[in-house]
Amino acid sequence: MSVQRVHTTVTLMLPVQTHDGSFTCQCKDGYRGNGVSCVVSLVYNIIDIDECAEKTDNCHSNATCTDTDGSFICKCNNGYTGSGVTCKDIDECTLETDDCHSDANCINTNGSFNCECKDGFSGSGVSCVNVNECLKGTPNNCDPNANCTDTVGSYTCKCQDGYGGDGYTCNNVNECLNGTLNNCHPNSNCADTVGLTHVNVKMVTLGMDILAIILLVLTHVNVKMVTLGMDILAIVSSFISYSQDVS
Numbered sequence: 001m002s003v004q005r006v007h008t009t010v011t012l013m014l015p016v017q018t019h020d021g022s023f024t025c026q027c028k029d030g031y032r033g034n035g036v037s038c039v040v041s042l043v044y045n046i047i048d049i050d051e052c053a054e055k056t057d058n059c060h061s062n063a064t065c066t067d068t069d070g071s072f073i074c075k076c077n078n079g080y081t082g083s084g085v086t087c088k089d090i091d092e093c094t095l096e097t098d099d100c101h102s103d104a105n106c107i108n109t110n111g112s113f114n115c116e117c118k119d120g121f122s123g124s125g126v127s128c129v130n131v132n133e134c135l136k137g138t139p140n141n142c143d144p145n146a147n148c149t150d151t152v153g154s155y156t157c158k159c160q161d162g163y164g165g166d167g168y169t170c171n172n173v174n175e176c177l178n179g180t181l182n183n184c185h186p187n188s189n190c191a192d193t194v195g196l197t198h199v200n201v202k203m204v205t206l207g208m209d210i211l212a213i214i215l216l217v218l219t220h221v222n223v224k225m226v227t228l229g230m231d232i233l234a235i236v237s238s239f240i241s242y243s244q245d246v247s
Protein backbone atom coordinates (compact mmCIF):
# COMPACT_ATOMS: atom_id res chain seq x y z
CA MET A 1 0.00 0.00 0.00
CA SER A 2 1.36 3.40 -0.90
CA VAL A 3 1.98 5.68 2.07
CA GLN A 4 1.60 9.29 1.25
CA ARG A 5 1.33 12.43 3.29
CA VAL A 6 0.10 15.77 2.02
CA HIS A 7 1.85 18.84 3.37
CA THR A 8 0.30 22.22 3.57
CA THR A 9 2.97 24.87 3.89
CA VAL A 10 6.62 24.15 4.24
CA THR A 11 9.43 26.45 3.29
CA LEU A 12 12.91 25.07 3.10
CA MET A 13 16.09 26.49 1.73
CA LEU A 14 19.20 24.48 1.21
CA PRO A 15 22.22 26.63 0.41
CA VAL A 16 24.87 25.01 -1.68
CA GLN A 17 28.36 26.51 -1.58
CA THR A 18 29.95 27.03 -4.96
CA HIS A 19 33.61 27.29 -5.97
CA ASP A 20 33.64 31.06 -6.33
CA GLY A 21 32.52 31.72 -2.80
CA SER A 22 28.93 32.55 -3.59
CA PHE A 23 26.18 30.08 -3.12
CA THR A 24 23.16 28.68 -4.79
CA CYS A 25 20.14 27.10 -3.30
CA GLN A 26 18.67 23.82 -4.30
CA CYS A 27 15.41 22.42 -3.07
CA LYS A 28 15.57 19.05 -1.39
CA ASP A 29 14.15 16.03 -3.09
CA GLY A 30 10.43 16.02 -2.72
CA TYR A 31 10.09 19.82 -2.72
CA ARG A 32 9.81 22.29 -5.49
CA GLY A 33 10.94 25.82 -5.94
CA ASN A 34 13.81 27.98 -7.11
CA GLY A 35 16.02 27.10 -4.20
CA VAL A 36 15.55 30.40 -2.43
CA SER A 37 12.02 29.37 -1.78
CA CYS A 38 10.99 25.75 -1.68
CA VAL A 39 7.35 25.33 -1.12
CA VAL A 40 5.09 22.48 -0.67
CA SER A 41 1.54 23.59 -0.93
CA LEU A 42 -1.85 22.38 -1.75
CA VAL A 43 -1.68 24.50 -4.83
CA TYR A 44 0.97 22.24 -6.22
CA ASN A 45 -0.47 19.27 -4.40
CA ILE A 46 3.05 18.07 -3.57
CA ILE A 47 2.97 14.92 -1.59
CA ASP A 48 5.76 13.18 0.30
CA ILE A 49 6.33 9.65 -0.79
CA ASP A 50 7.41 7.03 1.70
CA GLU A 51 10.26 5.69 -0.35
CA CYS A 52 10.92 3.02 2.26
CA ALA A 53 7.43 1.59 2.00
CA GLU A 54 7.39 2.01 -1.74
CA LYS A 55 10.77 0.29 -1.86
CA THR A 56 11.99 3.00 -4.17
CA ASP A 57 14.86 3.88 -1.84
CA ASN A 58 18.43 2.97 -2.65
CA CYS A 59 19.38 1.79 0.82
CA HIS A 60 21.77 -1.15 1.00
CA SER A 61 20.34 -4.57 1.79
CA ASN A 62 22.14 -4.39 5.16
CA ALA A 63 20.80 -0.94 5.95
CA THR A 64 17.57 0.31 7.48
CA CYS A 65 15.51 2.87 5.58
CA THR A 66 13.75 5.63 7.52
CA ASP A 67 11.31 7.85 5.74
CA THR A 68 11.54 11.63 6.17
CA ASP A 69 9.53 14.49 4.84
CA GLY A 70 10.64 14.89 1.28
CA SER A 71 13.24 12.18 1.44
CA PHE A 72 14.50 9.15 3.39
CA ILE A 73 17.52 8.11 5.39
CA CYS A 74 19.61 4.97 4.99
CA LYS A 75 21.55 3.74 8.03
CA CYS A 76 23.71 0.63 8.07
CA ASN A 77 22.53 -2.07 10.45
CA ASN A 78 24.54 -3.03 13.55
CA GLY A 79 27.65 -4.94 12.55
CA TYR A 80 28.00 -3.01 9.30
CA THR A 81 29.63 0.28 8.42
CA GLY A 82 29.15 2.61 5.48
CA SER A 83 27.01 5.40 4.08
CA GLY A 84 23.80 3.40 4.17
CA VAL A 85 23.73 3.20 0.41
CA THR A 86 26.79 1.01 0.70
CA CYS A 87 27.41 -1.09 3.79
CA LYS A 88 30.17 -3.58 4.55
CA ASP A 89 30.74 -5.98 7.43
CA ILE A 90 32.73 -4.81 10.43
CA ASP A 91 35.53 -7.31 11.26
CA GLU A 92 35.19 -7.17 15.03
CA CYS A 93 37.96 -9.76 15.47
CA THR A 94 40.59 -7.72 13.63
CA LEU A 95 39.46 -4.51 15.28
CA GLU A 96 39.44 -6.34 18.64
CA THR A 97 36.04 -4.89 19.48
CA ASP A 98 34.71 -8.38 20.19
CA ASP A 99 34.01 -9.61 23.72
CA CYS A 100 35.51 -13.08 23.28
CA HIS A 101 37.39 -14.60 26.25
CA SER A 102 41.19 -14.54 26.12
CA ASP A 103 41.09 -18.36 25.82
CA ALA A 104 38.62 -18.24 22.92
CA ASN A 105 38.99 -17.84 19.17
CA CYS A 106 37.07 -15.00 17.51
CA ILE A 107 35.44 -15.92 14.20
CA ASN A 108 34.21 -13.01 12.11
CA THR A 109 30.84 -13.43 10.42
CA ASN A 110 28.82 -11.24 8.08
CA GLY A 111 27.23 -8.68 10.36
CA SER A 112 28.48 -10.23 13.58
CA PHE A 113 31.13 -12.59 15.06
CA ASN A 114 31.34 -15.82 17.03
CA CYS A 115 33.47 -16.75 20.04
CA GLU A 116 34.60 -20.37 20.40
CA CYS A 117 36.67 -21.61 23.34
CA LYS A 118 40.08 -22.93 22.28
CA ASP A 119 40.94 -26.62 22.51
CA GLY A 120 41.33 -27.61 26.14
CA PHE A 121 38.75 -25.09 27.31
CA SER A 122 34.98 -25.19 27.53
CA GLY A 123 32.35 -22.49 27.88
CA SER A 124 30.26 -20.02 25.93
CA GLY A 125 33.23 -18.35 24.28
CA VAL A 126 32.64 -15.18 26.27
CA SER A 127 33.74 -17.22 29.27
CA CYS A 128 36.06 -20.25 29.01
CA VAL A 129 37.42 -22.57 31.71
CA ASN A 130 40.14 -25.21 31.60
CA VAL A 131 39.03 -28.79 30.90
CA ASN A 132 40.53 -31.39 33.28
CA GLU A 133 41.22 -34.14 30.76
CA CYS A 134 42.58 -36.36 33.53
CA LEU A 135 39.26 -36.66 35.34
CA LYS A 136 37.85 -40.16 35.26
CA GLY A 137 35.51 -40.53 32.31
CA THR A 138 37.06 -37.64 30.38
CA PRO A 139 38.60 -38.86 27.14
CA ASN A 140 42.33 -38.27 26.69
CA ASN A 141 45.14 -39.77 24.63
CA CYS A 142 47.25 -41.08 27.50
CA ASP A 143 48.24 -44.75 27.36
CA PRO A 144 46.41 -46.90 29.95
CA ASN A 145 49.82 -47.47 31.56
CA ALA A 146 50.61 -43.75 31.80
CA ASN A 147 49.91 -41.12 34.45
CA CYS A 148 47.86 -38.12 33.27
CA THR A 149 48.63 -34.63 34.62
CA ASP A 150 46.20 -31.80 33.91
CA THR A 151 47.54 -28.43 32.73
CA VAL A 152 45.76 -25.19 31.83
CA GLY A 153 44.46 -25.73 28.33
CA SER A 154 46.03 -29.17 27.94
CA TYR A 155 47.45 -32.18 29.83
CA THR A 156 50.58 -34.34 29.87
CA CYS A 157 51.07 -38.11 29.85
CA LYS A 158 54.01 -39.93 31.48
CA CYS A 159 54.56 -43.66 31.32
CA GLN A 160 54.35 -45.41 34.69
CA ASP A 161 57.41 -47.10 36.23
CA GLY A 162 58.26 -50.27 34.37
CA TYR A 163 57.02 -48.86 31.06
CA GLY A 164 58.83 -46.86 28.38
CA GLY A 165 57.42 -44.50 25.77
CA ASP A 166 56.15 -40.99 25.16
CA GLY A 167 53.14 -41.29 27.45
CA TYR A 168 50.72 -41.72 24.59
CA THR A 169 52.19 -45.15 23.87
CA CYS A 170 53.83 -47.08 26.71
CA ASN A 171 55.47 -50.50 26.38
CA ASN A 172 56.78 -52.86 29.03
CA VAL A 173 60.49 -52.51 29.77
CA ASN A 174 62.43 -55.79 30.15
CA GLU A 175 64.68 -54.83 33.06
CA CYS A 176 66.44 -58.19 32.83
CA LEU A 177 68.10 -57.09 29.59
CA ASN A 178 69.79 -54.15 31.32
CA GLY A 179 71.82 -54.83 34.45
CA THR A 180 71.40 -51.25 35.63
CA LEU A 181 67.63 -51.64 35.71
CA ASN A 182 67.52 -54.62 38.10
CA ASN A 183 69.28 -55.61 41.28
CA CYS A 184 69.33 -59.36 40.75
CA HIS A 185 72.47 -61.22 41.88
CA PRO A 186 74.71 -62.19 38.95
CA ASN A 187 74.14 -65.81 39.87
CA SER A 188 70.38 -65.48 40.03
CA ASN A 189 67.80 -65.71 37.32
CA CYS A 190 66.02 -62.44 36.50
CA ALA A 191 62.42 -62.88 35.51
CA ASP A 192 60.82 -59.96 33.69
CA THR A 193 57.19 -59.22 34.29
CA VAL A 194 54.91 -56.65 32.69
CA GLY A 195 55.16 -53.32 34.38
CA LEU A 196 56.58 -53.10 37.88
CA THR A 197 59.30 -55.71 37.39
CA HIS A 198 61.66 -54.19 39.93
CA VAL A 199 59.22 -55.08 42.71
CA ASN A 200 59.18 -58.65 41.55
CA VAL A 201 62.94 -58.68 41.24
CA LYS A 202 63.19 -57.52 44.82
CA MET A 203 60.75 -60.21 45.86
CA VAL A 204 62.83 -62.80 44.04
CA THR A 205 65.99 -61.47 45.65
CA LEU A 206 64.33 -61.52 49.06
CA GLY A 207 63.21 -65.09 48.44
CA MET A 208 66.72 -66.06 47.44
CA ASP A 209 68.09 -64.41 50.56
CA ILE A 210 65.63 -66.24 52.79
CA LEU A 211 66.46 -69.53 51.08
CA ALA A 212 70.19 -68.89 51.54
CA ILE A 213 69.64 -68.15 55.24
CA ILE A 214 67.59 -71.34 55.65
CA LEU A 215 70.26 -73.37 53.89
CA LEU A 216 72.93 -71.76 55.99
CA VAL A 217 71.00 -72.50 59.20
CA LEU A 218 70.30 -76.05 58.09
CA THR A 219 73.91 -76.55 57.15
CA HIS A 220 75.05 -75.12 60.44
CA VAL A 221 72.65 -77.37 62.33
CA ASN A 222 73.82 -80.38 60.39
CA VAL A 223 77.42 -79.55 61.10
CA LYS A 224 76.62 -79.37 64.78
CA MET A 225 74.63 -82.57 64.57
CA VAL A 226 77.48 -84.29 62.81
CA THR A 227 79.94 -82.89 65.33
CA LEU A 228 77.66 -83.96 68.16
CA GLY A 229 77.32 -87.40 66.57
CA MET A 230 81.06 -87.63 66.17
CA ASP A 231 81.51 -86.62 69.80
CA ILE A 232 79.00 -89.22 70.99
CA LEU A 233 80.63 -91.81 68.79
CA ALA A 234 84.07 -90.88 70.20
CA ILE A 235 82.75 -91.13 73.78
CA VAL A 236 81.14 -94.48 73.07
CA SER A 237 84.33 -95.72 71.42
CA SER A 238 86.42 -94.51 74.33
CA PHE A 239 84.03 -96.22 76.78
CA ILE A 240 84.21 -99.47 74.81
CA SER A 241 87.98 -99.23 74.64
CA TYR A 242 88.16 -98.49 78.40
CA SER A 243 85.90 -101.45 79.16
CA GLN A 244 88.11 -103.73 77.08
CA ASP A 245 91.23 -102.48 78.85
CA VAL A 246 89.65 -103.10 82.26
CA SER A 247 88.61 -106.60 81.35
Ligand SMILES: [Ca+2]
Binding pocket: 030, 048, 049, 050, 051, 067, 068, 069, 070, 071, 072
Ligand atom coordinates in the same frame (compact mmCIF):
# COMPACT_ATOMS: atom_id res chain seq x y z
CA1 LIG B 1 9.87 10.50 2.04
Ligand SMILES: [Ca+2]
Binding pocket: 079, 089, 090, 091, 092, 108, 109, 110, 111, 112, 113
Ligand atom coordinates in the same frame (compact mmCIF):
# COMPACT_ATOMS: atom_id res chain seq x y z
CA1 LIG C 1 31.51 -9.06 11.44
Ligand SMILES: [Ca+2]
Binding pocket: 120, 130, 131, 132, 133, 150, 151, 152, 153, 154, 155
Ligand atom coordinates in the same frame (compact mmCIF):
# COMPACT_ATOMS: atom_id res chain seq x y z
CA1 LIG D 1 43.52 -29.26 30.97
